Amino acid sequence: MIPAADQVQMYRQMLLIRRLEERVAEMYGDGKIGGFTHLYIGQEAVAVGGISSLNHDDYVISTYRDHGHFLARGGDPKKFMAELFGRSTGVCRGKGGSMHLADADHYFFGGTGIVGASLPIAAGLGLACRYRDDDRIVMCFFGDGATNQGVFHEALNFAKLWNLPVIFVCENNFYGIGTVVSYSSALTEVHKKAAGYGMPGYKINGMDVLEVRRTCEEVVRMVRGGAGPALIEARCYRYQGHSMTDPGRYRARAEEDLWRKRDPIPRLAKGLLAAGYATEARLAEIEREIEALTEEAVRFADASPEPDLSALYDDVFVERYPSDPHA
């Protein structure tokens, strides 16, 4: 049973991600955001259901589609938008951008532009938990495409071999850019890949935040208790193209419409109303609060300065030497 307050909070977080992402798309169109930008719209239930089942000091790591995980982890929307704008007030001081968000204060370690590369890093975070024998665990998000990379298999092997407290969460949205999973994966049932490493694999509906949360709570309990790693396949759908430059012409309209009908946000809203956990008025109030937060984030980013040119050479290294690059 997930408490009413938690459910309302999850609704709020999903809506925050959705509205911020909509503004990101708009700002990208206006030329305020550059580079690659991969929207999380449609997949919000996975980040929110998964991350809300963790303790505040558990480790979270993501992929290039990292906006949802950053925000679900409690990342500041202002610093988020400012980072996408490439401003000095961004969470990575304008050095990272959309694909490389990290937030050490919230134990969120990125954000990487290389598919699958965060999996062994997640195992390393898990190794640190075991090394110190602390109570922490790791949640690692990635897409279906990552499961065909070599490091996916290396990471799962390491994690099981050393009994590391890592939950591998595959957001299976069925497409690696424009290639459908059946065209790229010998085994399209991603959760079954867990069996190859002797760990439990779960298949869940990633469009239902309560199902994600329930499964994750159970898996978190097991993993924290020392049961070793697990793989969760959350089936979901990204409504937009792979990135802002992808119109997504490889998908049938009927398929998109079908998945939009499963949208996790109205689904939870309906549940909240039916259970009496929230009123229409409360949901409308949340919508207004989020609209204000979103507006504030955009205003903050827009008003923030570009990084000073002197920042170019900051943070290449921690310790500096005369031969290091400098102005």
Place this chain on the structure above:
Amino acid sequence: MRELRYYEAVGEALAEEMRRDERVFQMGEDIGLFGGTFRTTEGHMAEFGSRRVRDTPIAEAGIVGLAIGAAFAGLRPVPELMTMNFAIVAMDQIVNHAAKMHYMFGGQIHLPITIRAPGGGGTQKGAQHSHSIESWFVNTPGIRVVIPSTPYDVKGLLKTSIRSDDVVLFIEHEMLYAKKGPVPEEEYLIPFGVADIKRAGRDVTIIAWSKMVYEALRAAEILAEEGIEAEVLDPRTLDPMDWEAVLSSVARTRRCVVAEEGWRKVGVGAEIAAHVQEHLFFELDAPVQRVAAADVPTPYSKQLEQAALPHAEDIVRAVLKIAT
């Protein structure tokens, strides 16, 4: 002073740093029960246990990836890649992740990782097991490249590497492990970015590192018989680079030869030659010369391999070319 072999100096540095700091741990292929393919970690598992001396699967990208994650969480990993050749398997984790994450995350996280790996050719291991690819990493911003030649240097620099808060690629040399040299009993550290003059001379500066230091010293002996006094300068760390020492030596001798075991094309020698001419064009009596490996995959045949690798004789020829 007592003498240690190069591999023993490596092992001693690792053990001392592990005793000193509980956050330091090692991981790599065959480093534990087996004691290390080059004996550098001999006895470590017995002293520190399998928690801190971790035998890994053969999965180099994974090894470096795990080190990154452990460093994020505040540990100080010392992963060993069995040889530099396998660093190529882990390139994405080393170059695209370890070297960049401090910068691209705006300085939020530190990556105190020392990646150890022996490189070099000369024992007929063929094209895929004879690499001296330090230039690839010197070309990459965000990673220190340490490449010591003597037991004394290897110990002092390894200790400094492990205490550094940056990513360090620590390149040992397969053919140097058996070399003996003085290593004091008492603790010492060697700072990064401080070159060492291995032999003083007034006529020409030979810049060489790792195994090429010995070739350069042998060349200097031969040249001395000809009445040419060569200075042998070992930068010891290629990033940071002690440009001050390089420029001050070359400004004195007015001639410079760079000798490296890596390929000539876009090698570290090319960078040093460019830097020297940018700063000392009018002080130089002759163009900077480069001695390096032939730009071919290292062949297996002993005769061909020796022809591909640079030797003291090649250095002598390069010096004589500019000495008159």
